[in-house]
């Protein structure tokens with residue numbers, strides 16, 4: 001099968017974008033993995049498939065697949081690249097778009113400076129879903145919000161805030177993002193027994209109440225240069241703990257994202273850059 005694709009990135013979080021608005025696309029999990037493979041394919045953290053709207057109240061639907069081929073609910077940087085992609089493909093001239101995802105409808109809009117802001121909806125602060133298994137450690141609270149201990153065996157205990165942005169995140173505060181044990185702890189947190197659907201693992205350094213540094217080990221992709229939903233999760237957890245105040249600049253290894261959240265059920269706004277890398281065709 002010959003497939004046309006576009007390669008894009010949002011703060012270094014890179015995507016293969018596929019247009020399935022004109023005809024349905026049947027790509028197997030193995031083919032998705034091959035597309036994402038950095039040696040045997042195009043290379044990407046996620047593959048995004050744009051489809052026609054499932055109902056008249058939205059403009060498109062888009063589906064998100066991690067590099068391991070698994071379909072997931074939400075992708076913040078992907079939503080930003082999605083806007084640039086559909087405009088570039090001539091599929092819409094709108095600047096504000098309503099798009100259906102597995103986690104509900106989100107609303108990205110193109111800003112005058114070329115960045116894209118996404119209304120990601122409100123965060124959900126979820127308690128543990130399965131019985132807690134760390135050796136007799138109880139959760140503790142900071143600023144009225146819970147930190148949960150995760151027993152990571154020989155890697156010690158990680159105290160995490162559990163947040164859903166449609167997809168699951170476990171965020172811990174570290175002294176220095178550059179020195180954080182992302183490669184060591186990331187896979188252990190991702191596969192920890194407490195998270196039935198696995199989890200994205202964030203490592204956040206608080207620089208000031210309006211500035212953090214963040215690294216994220218992503219479920220199904222490994223450490224990426226930036227994670228949009230990870231930034232939303234880290235900032236909303238940090239605000240709940242009393243460490244941060246909106247808006248917050250989030251420096252990732254791939255660039256800066258800005259997150260605004262007024263608390264409670266108000267939506268999280270994620271703003272950042274998008275870039276077109278190249279268009280191509282691949283035989284799968």
Ligand SMILES: N[C@@H](CCC[C@H](N)C(=O)O)C(=O)O
Nearest residue numbers: 075076077167219227228229
């Ligand atoms: N890079 C994304 C998140 C992609 C999905 C994530 N790996 C998951 O499995 O939930 C973002 O920018 O949010």
